[in-house]
Amino acid sequence: MLIPNRNYSDLKDSYLFYNISKRIEAYLLKNPGKKLYRMGIGDVTLPLCEAVIKELHAAVEDQAEKKTFHGYMPECGAPFLRGAVAGYYRNRGIELSEDEVFVSSGASDELGDLQDLFDKSCSAMIPEPAYPAYVDANIMAGRRIIHLESGRFDNFLPSPTELLHKLKREGLPVPDLIYICSPNNPTGAVYDRAGLKEWVELANKYGSVILFDAAYEAFIEDDELPHSIFEIEGARTCAIEICSLSKTAGFTGTRLGYTIIPKTLERGGMNINDMWVRNRTTKTNGVSYIIQRGGAAVFTPEGQRQIKKNISLYKENARLLSETAEKLGLWHCGGKNAPYVWMECPNGMKSWDFFDLLLNEVQVIGTPGAGFGACGEGYFRFSAFASPEDTKEAAERLLKLR
Ligand SMILES: Cc1ncc(COP(=O)(O)O)c(C=O)c1O
CATH class of the missing domain: 3.90.1150.10 (Aspartate Aminotransferase, domain 1)
Structure with a gap:
């Protein structure tokens, strides 16, 4: 049965x-x-902004001509978009290779799909309050969830010290997966560099992986606040960053995002970037050429x-x-x-x-x-x-x- x-x-x-x-x-x-x-x-x-609309139209025209027509796209993303995203990071002083950038159909899709990379026995720490999809995706995957409560006492920015106290109180081991959303949905709270550094140190010390949701990074206006976890030393050995063009550029209905998985992220003798390439090449046939062209326009100066x-x-x-x-x-x-x-x-x-x-x-x-x-x-x-x-x-x- x-x-x-x-x-x-x-x-x-x-x-x-x-x-x-x-x-x-x-x-x-x-x-x-x-x-x-x-x-x-x-x-x-x-x-959608004018620059994106112009590129979308041009890409539709490409699909009408034999010479410029595109069929299946590379599963991990079109080189022109992977390059544009790497350039966006470079402008903020973060060096990524293009094959550390994966194009996705959006952060929600990715947050669910990434579950495939980790054994069912891995536990997940989800700070509360949280974007509901984190909890639901982990329940669907059958994982043990450790909820880390926050509140006015910590300005809704829970710290590793709070987590370690809770684990000690409840006799639990350090969780394998650590979700961080900054700027946060729903609280709008943003970690500063020192706050993120503590999480990176904890993850590297205990072998956890941070799933850093940066869907709202473009809304940060304080120069002192980090847009990416990769601004923090040590993040390349413990973090995955999930990004979205939904709120940044109005792609909620058009669907496009990207995920950064460093080549240096390894756990249990396996390379997580290689695993994700294998996953994408099996489970997707890439994001539409037209949408990726529209997405690349977001990263132009215009x-x-x-x-x-x-x-x-x-x-x-x-x-x-x-x-x-x-x-x-x-x-x-x-x-x-x-x-x-x-x-x-x-x-x-x-x-x-x-x-x-x-x-x-x-x-x-x-x-x-x-x-x-x-x-x-x-x-x-x-x-x-x-x-x-x-x-x-x-x-x-x-x-x-x-
Ligand atoms: C924190 C957070 N992550 C991810 C998403 C999903 O974004 P996408 O539209 O790219 O799936 C949202 C959407 O509201 C969100 O608030």
């Missing part, structure tokens, strides 16, 4: 954003046509100028939302180097109750912190990806709660 992957029955019954959409659906059924101000889900609203303009519009929304939390007298973080503002719910409210209050009273949608793990309870996330008009209106409506 066929045995399904029973780990799926350990997943929570529904996904955070599915729950949100169900509540919105119910509200709109009772209040048809009511305008909602959606500061919840982290999807972008600005179109593309960089244009995406930065879009990012600064989102950052202006984030600034307004942070200012609103401030005026409401609510503790908050994020917003400055990230497109998310994380704030406490007023009057000790629970986060789903606050969600319902905002939906019913002021028609503003946010994301309840409890959806990102138990220690997100009592907090709320606002996304800066809505239009400036909607964000302004949402901010005014939130102020009515005073």
